[in-house]
Amino acid sequence: MMPRTVILGVIGSDAHVVGITILDQALSAAGFDVVNLGVQTSQAEFVDAATAHDADAVLVSSLYGHAEQDCRGFHEQLAAADLDLPTYIGGNLAVGQDEWTETRRRFERMGFTRVFDSETEPQEAIDALRVDLDISTTETDRESVPAYT
Numbered sequence: 001m002m003p004r005t006v007i008l009g010v011i012g013s014d015a016h017v018v019g020i021t022i023l024d025q026a027l028s029a030a031g032f033d034v035v036n037l038g039v040q041t042s043q044a045e046f047v048d049a050a051t052a053h054d055a056d057a058v059l060v061s062s063l064y065g066h067a068e069q070d071c072r073g074f075h076e077q078l079a080a081a082d083l084d085l086p087t088y089i090g091g092n093l094a095v096g097q098d099e100w101t102e103t104r105r106r107f108e109r110m111g112f113t114r115v116f117d118s119e120t121e122p123q124e125a126i127d128a129l130r131v132d133l134d135i136s137t138t139e140t141d142r143e144s145v146p147a148y149t
């Protein structure tokens with residue numbers, strides 16, 4: 001099986017690095033090729049890296065509360081670059097007192113394939129990638145996350 005390449009980074013002016021460091025380690029240990037763009041990554045940098053590395057998925061992190069602004073137009077940029085791949089976003093995405101369900105829906109409407117909250121364990125993202133990228137595992141592993149419809 002060819003290793004799958006995932007682009008990982010913290011979008012916008014956000015400088016919170018601990019979350020993506022942990023995700024990078026967990027994804028690498030699980031066999032993914034991780035291109036870690038680090039903190040304060042622009043939309044264009046995500047798009048360019050996904051193109052350059054022929055990426056299988058893009059994982060966006062945002063902790064500081066400006067995820068919605070920072071991601072506006074992101075999926076249009078991906079489409080303009082002819083990139084059709086799963087996009088995940090995670091971290092601290094809620095604005096004010098928003099319900100999580102509402103927050104998740106908002107980011108799904110923006111085009112993200114999956115939306116994760118700040119309680120997310122790296123294994124959840126790994127399980128989701130295995131489903132979305134059709135990476136075969138045992139049936140038991142597959143049951144831990146629902147297929148995206």
Ligand code: B12
Pocket residue numbers: 013014015016017018019020022023059060061062063064065066088089090091092093094095096116117118119120121122125
């Ligand atoms: C440490 C910290 C800082 C440090 C960051 C140091 C560094 N270089 O990383 C410093 C002091 C610099 C900082 C600054 C600021 N911070 Co700060 N910070 C934190 C704090 C205390 C911990 C973050 C952390 O490292 N957590 C540990 C890691 C392991 O967890 P994590 O980041 O949540 O990541 C996990 C999950 O979220 C998830 N995940 C994250 N991304 C993704 C992506 C995908 C695709 C998936 C699947 C999962 C996933 O998986 C990760 C691993 O389990 C949090 C509060 C908190 N307890 O979360 C506030 C917090 C994130 N900060 C906050 C704020 C407001 C700021 C500042 C704006 C403060 C200011 N006014 O200056 C600045 C922003 C500066 C900037 N440009 O980014 C707020 C954000 C509020 C919001 N989102 O609504 C928080 C929540 C504190 C609060 N309660 O108010 N901060």
